[in-house]
Amino acid sequence: MAAWQAELANYPLLILQAAALLGILSITLLLSRTPTERVESRTLLYGSVFGITSFALIALSSQFFNLPSKPYLSSDLLFLGGLLGGWRGGTITLALTISARLIFGGFNQVEAFLLDMSITTAGGIIAHFVYSKKPLMQFGWKEVLKIWSARMACSMFSSGIIFLLKLVPPKVSAHVTALQIVGFSTSLFILGCVIALLRVDAHIRDSYFQRMKMYRTDILSGLPNRRALSEYLETILHKNQSQHVLLTFEVGNLKEMVRILGHDWTDKFWGHLASQLTNQETLKMTSNEKSNCFQLSDLALAFVVQETCVAQIENCQLVPRLYADVMEHLQVAGGPYSNVQLRCGVTNVRTADDANASSVLRNISLALQSSNQQIRYFHDSFSAQADKDAKVHELIIGWIRNINPPLNYQPKFNLETRVICGAEALLRAHSAEGLPLSPLYVLDVATRYQLLLKLEWCTVEMVIRELAQCMAKGFHTPLSVNISAASITVPDFGERILDRLDRYRVPSKMLSIEIIESGQVPDIDTVKENIHKLNSAGVGLSLDDFGAGYSTLTTLAKIPFDEVKIDYAMVSMIEQPRMNKAIGLALESATRYGARLVAEGVETETQLEILVKMGIKFGQGYLFSKAVSMNDLIELSRLEKHVQ
Template sequence: MKHRSGPDDSHQSLFILSTGDRDGIADLVRDQGWQAIAVRRRAGAVQRYLAGDALIALVDIRNVKDPLPLIGPLAPAVEASGGGLIALMDANRLDQVPELTAIGVTHVLSDPVTPDALRAALACAQAMTDRLGGGVAQARRARRIRRGDSLFWHFDPRTRRVRLSEALARTLSLPTEAMNPAALLRRVPRADRAMVAMALRGMIRTGRLASFVHGAPGGGADRMVHHPRISDGVVVGDVEWLAEGHHRDMGARDYLTGLRTRQDAMNWIETHLVKDMTLLSLSISQFDRMNAAYGQVAGDALLGRIARRVERMVDEVTGPGPIVARVAGTEYLVALTGDHAAPERAIFLARRILSAISRPFNAGDHLIRLTARCGIAQSRPGDDALHLMRRAGMALADAKQAGGEGIRILTADHRSRQVDTDQLETDLRLALNRGEIGIVFQPQYPVDQQRIVGVEALARWNHPKYGPLGAGILFATAERSDYMLPLSAHIQEQALRQAANWPAALSSLRLSINVTAADIAQPDFMANLLGMVDRCGFPRARLTVEITESGLIEDIDAATTLLAAMRAEGLAVAIDDFGTGYSSLAYLKSLPLDYLKIDSGLAQDIAGSARDRIIVRGVIHMAKSLGLKVIAEGVETEQQLDLLANEGCDMYQGFLRSPGVSSTELVALVSG
């Protein structure tokens, strides 16, 4: 029996890409009661998918020698929409399924296609889409929210006619053909019509664009927000859903996202601080570049979409109770109480939120990728809202500066972190003499073995008032106070002295120390470094000097000379954090290197979309072709490790195996 799709059953539309049998597949799909949106050409296919309301896509790769050009560009768009991707393939090529799933395929359908097999594939893809929406009971609302990126309208000022996208027309029960704006206005709840009419008339009369909000047609708790923008002389209105409950208490809500404001969040925190509380402070990285590329209006709309993802993840992990607020331009706050305030629960939620934000966003016919950082602070006796929020802000500042997964936590055991930055600069000059700057060693492992072969020396500041401060705050303070050179030399010498006194169990380990751009700019840098190594008694043959790529790019010729001289003296040389700046694979051929260290963010992309994997694969293969060993930083999952190993990565470090440890703990790890 055919399934009949209702007016709001967006999951019953299927996007089809077939270069050879578009119409035949479309007919089979329609026989199953699905609406077919079918194209022949891969050029523009992603834009067609994003503009439509289908969540599930089917790509015909029968008789296609290389499926990547067809599937690769479409897979991130399907993932961003929370949909499924079906590959229709030849039955004698099913051995390619693992490769296809690695680039984004979620289901396969083999030729010849029977109605039963097609029905089963569509049902499985639909069930997966429903699960991504939060379960069967919430599937319809979740699909509607996911479809917010494909809800839009066009208004032509010359004809004064408006045309709706298919998804918006279905939502408002209106036709897709051009109409008078009055027809759109009549679908707005009566209480909101005057405000919407005023916004539309003002836009037509002055050309100024302003977002506006109204209730959903037919009532209910949801709200719809319209974000107008100019595109080729036509006004385009991007529409998104605000989740239930956001219409209430709008006086205490942020006008762009519908979240609580900073002041309202502070009031709530002050009221609930009698209980255990943990704050998550989130910041979106490099949002200004996104604004520059797509415009302020698109940026404002994206802030709301980020808010929806944060809210959905909080609701999924904790259920009702926690609050979510927008406290600054691109900063969000989540307040947890009770059992959810435990550190391990807060870190778990932070990881889920950062993962959700990293998934692509649809913006018209574009995909936008963002990253985020998170600082976590637990309440302490005597805290008020301001102090707790400031401590969360300090944890966030540390997370922004540090590498790894982008999360930093201050537990309740730490002293107050209401940090006076001017005082920190003064304290840093005393910290070296007081022995407050400590060293930890992060183990490095071969990708195919469990044994430790080397370590990277990392700095920690054990501040007498604020407790442990990570490298992010430490180096940021040093830069502000023009104290980078003494600090860097101190860290290098402490690491070398400790390593020189390691017991026999660690005698085979390599040691990596970091040098900064300020270090290598000094004319006597190499002589001072070699003198330090020899005084400490650490063997040159076991030492690797890691130089950040940003310190090299400015003067390739000088860097080439310096690195060649260090290698001639028996040191190994690595480029650290490759992938964080404006990386150029081409300049690697000019530099005499031993290792290339892939930045944690780039290494973690190996488990992302097909395009992410292509970029990481290109970096690794280029380095290997130049005879370099490749070390991946920030590896957190077995999946990341397996993929990196398959691409030829030699070594890795990260929380999957071990954080930074003391020399004593390192001995236990190696001996155990």
């Protein structure tokens, strides 16, 4: 009876300790409520908090060590350390509690308290594994009572073992039993309040993560959005110092698709395309990590390929194969998807970039919108690419101002006699550092800066001027110049060419206009008028890349071309039966419309022999000559005359 009275007198002290514990736990939950941390990741934190609290309570209660029992909540803290912290957190709580007991209580009855603490901690750890898979927000009073029952069972079990082993005197055992029974109500209060606090914390966290998920998810497609992609890039760049590659896929004919299908068609399309991309074997082989698609914008998807670079991606032809596979799938799927045209951008993402992930995404989106290429590789960082573009822009402005674009001329030969019968003007530019610049890149920059029409016109004017100079030197070989479909739609374009020919006193038959992107020439009055004026005056008209892309028989039927060209891709495969037949059909079509056929990219004697046997009389390529300067072209012509 005396033991009960003594332990009941200590009850207020237990309540004060319980209140302190709940206050400490509340502050811990508040301070640890970070955006990136979930409850399951705080096992070590729980173990440390309960262990330090137990250590402090034992230190504050050290004055009671001369009593048969000690009024502090170490057993509850040990159980909670195991319950919330698992074996890691429980071990930390146990270690700190044992350390405090040895420091402030010595080795008196060491076997008893070691056994009691170990059993209590083990009970908490077992309860952790039993209830860890159940969400905290689903915990109710039934779960609280079950956990409390487990807590009581641990205490009674340890007391029974200690009593049977006679590790403490009977009087002390009676006080311990009384303290445990008195403390059971406190334990129930603590467990109920702790679980209530954790439920509130879990609810707050769940609400926060649901909001964050909404912020990171595209509402219509359900895919991770631009914010999620930006955070993902920042994470992998911080985690892994290697560079990575960002693939972006954008709809190139959005206006056409919206006109046909309305604005809602993309909602399902992006999910469909994302599924195809994530299941592509070619992408799975490039990355050990599971890859996801992100909604970069309403018009584009993004895909991250880790630990590689643009050069490696380009060398292994990953993107063309991936692009072909996706387009083939869209064609097979049929319906509205069969008309979709995609553009793909490939760029490096590295920690050395001046820009962060958000600016990388913004820059690549702008770059894709300003380009008509199906696949575009960005080898440089965007800051370096912008500097490079600016320098090329300045070069283009200078060429336009001075009418002096850097041109070389690819000689055109009679295949039977190997005599020069013409030449094609080609852009051959170099950077300020003397490095060659791709003609396609220069034209792309001109297009983005809306200078393409001016660049093409100054090229036409320079070719006419050089024709006049060459004729003055006795060189009377016709020259051709390439223009885009956009130039032929400019009002009075044909009249301006005739005016320049007249000004420089160059016969119209000495100039030929090669139209590229011929399938994009609209059937409008301005085009018809320009074509009519050029054709009537005797200016030659050439259809470039006949049989490829948009260059169709319909185009040949509408415009009176004097010449059609088959490109390097067809000539290089002329030994293959199917391609040989295709070239034969091209020759037959050209002949029917009164045009001569010219083979580009002739590089071997075998190709030359086959072309001659097929009846193709004209060609150009490295077998005869590379593109040369005007002076070298004149010299080649003179050498031919000397040989003859």
